Amino acid sequence: STEVTGEAEAGSTVLVKAGTTELGTVEAGTDGKFSISIPKQAAGTEITVTATDEAGNVSEAVTVTVKDTSAPVSPTVNEVTDQSTEVTGEAEAGSTVLVKAGTTELGTVEAGTDGKFSVSIPKQAAGTEITVTATDKAGNVSEAATVIVKKETVYKQLETKTNVDPHYNFTVKLNNNLDMATVTSSNIYVKTNSILVDGVKVSLNADKKSIKVEAPEEGYKVGETYVIYVEKAVKSASGKELKQPVKMQFTIASNQ
Numbered sequence: 001s002t003e004v005t006g007e008a009e010a011g012s013t014v015l016v017k018a019g020t021t022e023l024g025t026v027e028a029g030t031d032g033k034f035s036i037s038i039p040k041q042a043a044g045t046e047i048t049v050t051a052t053d054e055a056g057n058v059s060e061a062v063t064v065t066v067k068d069t070s071a072p073v074s075p076t077v078n079e080v081t082d083q084s085t086e087v088t089g090e091a092e093a094g095s096t097v098l099v100k101a102g103t104t105e106l107g108t109v110e111a112g113t114d115g116k117f118s119v120s121i122p123k124q125a126a127g128t129e130i131t132v133t134a135t136d137k138a139g140n141v142s143e144a145a146t147v148i149v150k151k152e153t154v155y156k157q158l159e160t161k162t163n164v165d166p167h168y169n170f171t172v173k174l175n176n177n178l179d180m181a182t183v184t185s186s187n188i189y190v191k192t193n194s195i196l197v198d199g200v201k202v203s204l205n206a207d208k209k210s211i212k213v214e215a216p217e218e219g220y221k222v223g224e225t226y227v228i229y230v231e232k233a234v235k236s237a238s239g240k241e242l243k244q245p246v247k248m249q250f251t252i253a254s255n256q
Contacts, residue, residue: 166219
């Protein structure tokens with residue numbers, strides 16, 4: 001609000017304060033009505049209003065508390081797959097997060113002091129539209145965030161490597177000659193804790209059947225675990241996609 005309105009004794013001087021700070025004053029009309037322009041106040045602020053008549057008599061103060069009418073920002077929601085049993089993301093701290101599929105409520109939880117939330121849900125079919133809203137303590141509801149359930153990719157797991165040098169360059173060997181145009185950083189990449197690692201370079205080796213995955217110039221972080229992904233979009237020279245995408249986990253030696 002940018003004004004305080006109400007009724008007081010006709011012709012009295014109405015004073016509006018927040019604590020000891022005077023926000024504004026005005027003379028009530030002949031019908032007793034008044035309107036005082038004020039700066040916007042934070043939710044929870046106590047405003048006091050008094051009326052002083054022409055003889056200088058001051059009324060008892062009336063107190064109103066500024067209400068929160070601002071809806072929370074729409075939550076941010078992480079990817080959900082057909083194998084997911086929880087929906088995670090961030091919303092206004094302390095807000096109540098509601099997860100729905102259509103009109104069906106899947107779960108609700110209070111966002112933490114850091115805004116993070118995790119709501120347990122039954123597995124949903126790929127293509128299902130999930131909506132997530134946040135409701136603050138005053139009952140204001142955010143706009144819904146929408147995510148579409150994705151079909152989870154099942155990767156062939158190669159042998160895990162440990163005690164790897166931070167600057168080690170991996171070679172991923174496949175059975176057929178490969179289409180060089182599909183050997184790209186969008187089809188072959190490295191992640192740690194689901195976060196893409198920058199600076200990784202991929203290239204087709206001279207044998208045309210193997211891919212070189214070069215470490216970032218600064219190397220991988222000591223003690224960290226990483227995963228190399230090779231997606232189905234990597235094609236053979238004859239144009240066929242991989243039968244199954246591949247991934248390989250490796251951990252960098254901690255004594256480097």
